[in-house]
Amino acid sequence: MTQDEVDVDAVIRARIRGLRQAKGWSLDALAARCHLSPSTLSRIETGSRRISIDQLVPIARALDTTLDQLVEPVEDTDVVIRPQHDRVHGATTWLLSRDEGPHGLTVAKMRITRRTRPKQLRVHPGHDWFTVLSGTVRLYLGERVILVRAGQAAQFSTMAPHAIVAHDGPAECLTILDHEGQRVHLNAVDLTPEESSPPR
Structure with missing residues (x-):
């Protein structure tokens, strides 16, 4: 042996x-x-x-x-969940599911610091779902602006132009993304410290 x-x-x-x-x-x-x-x-x-x-x-x-x-x-590498910093979009993400779950879904925790509306809202096939753990997020969904506070959740078709930013300070969310949502939202990452932008 x-x-x-x-x-x-x-x-x-x-x-x-x-x-x-x-x-x-x-x-x-x-x-x-x-x-x-x-x-x-x-x-x-x-x-x-x-x-x-x-x-x-x-x-x-x-x-x-x-x-x-x-x-x-x-494997020791499975123990530590390392954050991914996306300075461009003002978010830090912790992937909580090691592999894609049923139906290709990914669970992630996000800390959002960006407070300004992006110049271009994203569109992609599928649905996004998130619940706010702390703070308040501002959800841009087409022409609508929706405040989602701690303890509330949102689900929407991502074929509508959308973006999620912090409303009045850093916010933390738990989100479930399908394969396309993961590709669009989690693929542009770097390891440099993020900076919060002033509110618009």
Whole structure:
């Protein structure tokens, strides 16, 4: 067995024990649910017995998880969410979904500092949705100007010319973007500090 296999083996054992304890189950309780003897399960958790696939499947099912989740590798790079600064559009974004979710949706937190209406409003296929966590944002939607305050949410067709800016100070939003929205809103980023513009 290679060192990598040993490390993965240890992670799997720790996950089984952690999930069992999180449910408040004893070894006997889990063993009864996955049709293994308590002694076999104990040896699996402690590392004194090799783990086989035919044992992992019923264990995963009993713990309300999947085999894939039980054996997926752990990468340190997945832990830290690094902000993306977009100085041009006055926003800092934290991508909260590692991969595109169902139907190609991406979840992101945005801190908006720009307070002036952009010269050109954006248009693209799809829909945008956001909720304001703090502050107030000014949503330009065609000819309309809509204030969306903390605790409120907005959803709109992005075929209407649109832009989102801070109203009277920095604002933070949680947003869900489809694939086209992600491409349009999150693709122009740099790592230089952003500067807030004076209100218009």
